[in-house]
Amino acid sequence: MTLSFIDIHAKDNNKVKHLRGLCEQANYRKKQQQTVLEGVHLIEAYLKTGKSVNAFYLTRQALENMEVQQLLDQLSGLPVYVLTESLYQDIRTLGPGIDIMAVINTPASPAEINQNSDMLVLENLQDPGNVGTLLRTAAAAGIKQIICSTGTAAIWSPRVLRAGMGAQFSLSIFEHVALDSLIPTFSLPVYATSSHAQQSLYQLDLKQPCVWLMGNEGQGISENLLQHAQGIAIPQPGGQESLNVAIAGAICLFEMVRQRLT
Incomplete structure (x- = not known):
């Protein structure tokens, strides 16, 4: 199964609203039980744990980046939402860099604290x-x-x-x-x-x-x-x-x- 690339141009698109809510609102993240990873290296660190990503958001320019291509080549069956440059810049929280975000489920807390450990x-x-x-x-x-x-x-x-x-x-x-x-x-x-x-x-x-x-x-x-x-x-x-x-x-x-x- 290949990745599904979906272009988004409108700021009132539901996927854009969802991404913005996760980036900006703690209550929305809590309600959705999701959060956002921004940048190639943070996403790579997450994927190394063996856990899955729900969706990617990036720009057309980011798709041409070698690191992004190598990252996406490892995956399949995920939606990749391609935002216009202006839409992405309006939502991003990171400074200048490679324009890619991943939405993940917020990890749950472990069952109990080990009181014999640091x-x-x-x-x-x-x-x-x-x-x-x-x-x-x-x-x-x-x-x-x-x-x-x-x-x-x-x-x-x-x-x-x-x-x-x-x-x-x-x-x-x-x-x-x-x-x-x-x-x-x-x-x-x-x-x-x-x-x-x-x-x-x-x-x-x-x-x-x-x-x-x-x-x-x-x-x-x-x-x-x-x-x-x-x-x-x-x-x-x-x-x-x-x-x-x-x-x-x-x-x-x-x-x-x-x-x-x-």
Whole structure:
């Protein structure tokens, strides 16, 4: 079975409306249980998991791109909607690049959390770039479980997917979790970065499984959760007030990696 190419020229076409809704509206993505992957490399990373794509949207110019041709050559039986340049540019969320999107079913959360394994917990992180960067960092550091509060940026939104660069596909992700009731049940040590903490990150023994708790960009970890965590400080000889949460997370996770490698 070959791919089916369908040209679309009208902005009020139902397929265009559907794509726009998935790109722009969190409630629509939730209702449809679908999301959008934008760009060749993110789509390739998804396909390597063995999961299927529902449909492709691209421009006529993208069809002439070698990477797109190689991607489509791997597939069959899928609709490929070819949008005019102006239609595509009006919907896209990515900067300049190869104009191709794929609609997929939003992956479901796993059945349960493994409380004996490393975890990264995100409380009310709202910047998609920070969330995506932390997902990439966790995946690189070997942490497989990500737990997100309700106020955290949607993991499967196009912007977080783009920032995560496919890290989501290798992680077990739990969203909309009530952290106030979950965190107190953990038997593993819970570490939270805090500028007021006395203990340095580099004084910790991180060779055993643990939980890393990262908080809101402006407010940090809530007081309720801090009561169930060990506050740690990242030494800053330069005297800056604080670090970006994604940078702080990377420093912590790779100090853990360093200790476990030795």
